[in-house]
Amino acid sequence: MAVGESVQLAPRNPNPDADYEWHVRSAPVASSLDFEEGTPVVQFTPDAEGSYVLELDAPDGPHTLTVRVFPGSYLPSGSVRSGESGMSGFSGFSGQSGSARPTQFSGGASGSGSGAGEAQRGDGGRPRIRLDATVEDGVVVVRADPQPNPNSDTDRDDLVVEFVVDDRDDVNRSAVETDGWELRIPVSAIGDRLRVHGVALDETYSVPDTVTVERDAITDGGVAEAEHEGEAEHEGATTEGETNDTESTAKSDGSGGQRVSVARPNDPPKWAQEVTLYEIYVRGYTSGVDEKGSSDRQTQSGDVGDDEVENTFEALENRLDYLESLGVDCLWLTPVLQNDHAPHGYNIVDFYSIAEDLGSREDYEQFVEAAHDRGMKVLFDLVLNHSAREHPFFKDAYKNPDSDYYDWYEWQENGEPGTYFDWEYIANFDHRNLDVRRYLLDAVDMWAEIVDGFRCDMAWAVPDTFWQEIRDRVKSKDSDFLLLDETIPYIADFHEGMFDMHFDTTLYFVLRQVGRGDAPAERILDAIDQRAEVGFPDHAAFMLYLENHDETRYIVECGESEALAGAGALFTLPGVPMIYGGQEIGQRGRRDALSWEHARDDIREHYERLIEVRDETPALRYGGSFRRIDYETDSDRAVAFVRDHADGSYLCLLHFGDGSVTVDIGDLDVDATDLVSGDSIAAEGGLRVDDVAICPLV
Secondary structure, three states: OOEEEOEOOOOOOOOOOOOOOEEEOOOOOOOOOOOOOOOEEEEEEEOOOOOEEEEEEEOEEEEEEEEEEEEEOOOOOOOOOOOOOOOHHOOOOOOOOOOOOOOOOOOOOOOOOOHHHHHHHOOOOOOEEEEEEEEEOOEEEEEEEOOOOOOOOHHHHHOOOEEEEOOOOOOOOHHHHEOOEEEEEHHHHHHEEEEEEEEEEEEEOOEEEEEEEEEEEEOOOOOOOOOOOOOOOOOOOOOOOOOOOOOEEEEEEOOOOOOEEEEEOOOOOHHHHHHHHHOHHHHHHHOOOOOOEEEEEEEEEEOOOEEEEEHHHHHHHHHHHHHHHHHHOOOEEEEOOEEEEOOOOEEEEEEEEEHHHEEEEEEEHHHHHHHHHHOOEEEEEEOOEEEEOOOHHHHHHHOEEEEEEOOHEEOOOOEEOOOOOOOOOOOEEEEOOOHHHHHHHHHHHHHHOOOOOEEOOOHOOOHHHHHHHHHHHOOHHHHHHOEEEEEOOOHHHHHHHOOOOOOHHHHHHHHHHHHOOOOOHHHHHHHHHHHHHOOOOOOEEEEEOOOOOOOOOOOHOOOOOHHHHHHHHHHHHHOOOEEEOOHHOOOOOOOOOOOOOOHHHHHHHHHHHHEEEEEOHHOOOOOOOEEOOOOEEOOOOEEEEEEEEOOOOOOEEEEEEOOOEEOOOOOOOEOOOOOOOOOOEEOOOOEEEEEEEEEOOO
């Protein structure tokens, strides 16, 4: 943290009936900070730079938390804890939290908070950091790779790195040695686990990164041989807060023979790096179930036939063969919980029960199982900021200060609940209340057992430390569980121990501007560059999208040719593509029942081919890098760039307009055979592109 930031602190896994109290055990000499007595959830707002040790008295004894606080001059522009990009650190009070669509947000340079992108330009901006670890001759060596912000004039060699050894781990700290960008500690000085956090310092501090080392006894007394760094096969679920994405094993110098596993918990799960996501608006994707239990079934060919089903989940299950043939392999369903009958489902009245109009919990689990049988993952739409005003707890609390649930909610001075954008059907939870946390954590536990990940609604409106607790909670049981945040604008801090993947809201808005003709196509490249400019580390993953259930269909707002090019952008730019159900058949209504009978086979085939090409081309996926190239064209609606990978490099061309354009790529040596169409796109003066083309470099 830096002076000027504030963060909410609360006991984890709380017992609402127990007593908790925070104390400042030690603080910098210049600090006069203290906490209110008997308060279980506090706001920590450091008043001086230095190290603080905070203590929580709990029923199971005292717990300590060490906080490193930098001077206020290090405060990053757009920090989630400074109030510039949402106020998730302040329990999400309405009127203070960030906006899902800030009124001044133009979509072109959102930064990590409203105006943050502009604030960082010319001021250096946040550096970035990556940590990796190896075991060499019985010593764990943690190496930092810091990078200056793209807009900074700082030389990389001048960046400072600070390491912190996690104070929850059993480690002999006197054995820890640091030298510049490197930390070393003997394996013998580590208990079961070592977590090292690192931050790069320039004019501000970076989003921290973490590396984890674990010791596991080998039952036969043998010693595991060292494997290639970052390439070992997974050894099953790891412990709290970890993913086993880049896990390796190495020889230990300890007696009895032990295996040492290295992991990078801030990397997204491997399966999530490669998928094509597909959003299903559950009350529109099928035609619905009539009173007799009859629904239509979508076949692979796109024809609609009648099929007797008992509920919506069964109707959705009947669509799985179609989705499998399309090539998608991860399904995000809009909320499936009991709600106040608004068809979108985000106004929840029971966080533990499946909506009766959709089916039963057994029906839902059967659908998830059927998806798993086809190799598909399923994401649950998790809503933790608010309940519906029809929720029985809110109805009991409304205008009733004596209610047991009154303190569950935020209240305005006029007696109305806290909310955002004058939404009249929801009420914000008050996350300072331990009953609220317990209620929501138990719901998280329930649904995490069934699904493969959470799409986290309004993530900016929930305390960031609560997300950190949730992450540790779900990852302790399944290290490959995915956490995807919906945050508009996106927030770089959310990649520190909170979320694996982020909505790329900046690219979304830019694609809309380009599609409408309000911005040149080259602005797309600026949107990709902006990720690093606002401080996201290179290992952060982004979900790319053209539309969703909240937005006008891209084909309606921008046009058909533009929609084909936009599809090409999703599958060629760095990130994980998401298709909103119906997007692939030319659907024009945002939340209407899908018009399967009017499905556009040509558009669907376009998506099928793009999915296929991305699946077959490593350079287009998470591991592929992105670079600009010099090119010339007569139209500002065309853009060219290259994706690189050890397996090969590829030129990508996009054209957001009718007809075709010719792009001159100069001396770049390319095979003119387009992977999407299979045809040569060689033309006089360059390469001809209609909407999207992908050509290998030679």
